[in-house]
Amino acid sequence: MKLTGVNEETLWNNVIAGDQQAFRVLYEASADMLYAYALRYFPDREMIMDCIHDLFTDLYLQRRNLARQVNIRFYLLVSFRRKLNASLKKNARFSFQADMSQAESYFQLTFEANDAQSRIIAKEEQQGALHRLAAEMNKLPARQKEILYLKYNCELSYEEVARLMQISVPTCRTLAYRAIRQLRQDMPVTTMPAFGLLLLTCLKNF
Structure with missing residues (x-):
């Protein structure tokens, strides 16, 4: 918005x-x-x-x-x-x-690159890493994907994400931490120096 x-x-x-x-x-x-x-x-x-x-x-x-x-x-x-x-x-x-609590299990992310992202991450291998990260992100449990989407794409606080999803703030933070930890583990070692930038850029393009 x-x-x-x-x-x-x-x-x-x-x-x-x-x-x-x-x-x-x-x-x-x-x-x-x-x-x-x-x-x-x-x-x-x-x-x-x-x-x-x-x-x-x-x-x-x-x-x-x-x-x-x-x-x-x-x-x-x-x-x-x-x-x-x-x-x-x-x-x-x-x-x-029957309701949103069940629909949450279907939460999907669709990655679309844009010109701004191309300017930020110019090298071809980094572009490949970005798409790899997007693919790995879609392997995460649905609730973890939704938390990352709401936190970084919709720019809500952890407190707001927790209220929206009707979970506790500690649970929200834990799920976000697990998601990011899993993404770090699944990505190639060569992408680690730029992982933070890759993650933010990827989430902003969903």
Whole structure:
């Protein structure tokens, strides 16, 4: 979610006040993030878009009841996750995924390189290492992948990730540590000096 040149607190207060331009800015800045997050659970694009539209409709209708001091990204993800959960329970096409707790086991990451990444990691062997890291990351347990995605791609704190996934903060930190440790073990020794940069670049491109 990118709000370049926009003060988030001011934007949120304007949304609460009913400013339609602020509401439009919020939608345009966050819809892609929410869509990408949901798509990692299931491929029903129509259902995902319906949930996004329902979320923002409710947000507008209930704007006077919104708390003023919030992390916008975290608030939207938590609310959106509830919408997805409710939709899954109603949707017969996803009877094998009765709710988000079961859908979590299907969490997938899809890596896409971009120009910025190419400028950061220029050497061909490092490009190869980046794709190798992406492949190894998809071998991790689903919950570990989701924690890394929320922490580094969505830029949530461990406390926020834990609340979103309904786990304790120590458990969240432990799962993240295990994921990174496993990735270090699975990557070639030659990539270790640049492992931190590779990991951050890889996560930013999911």
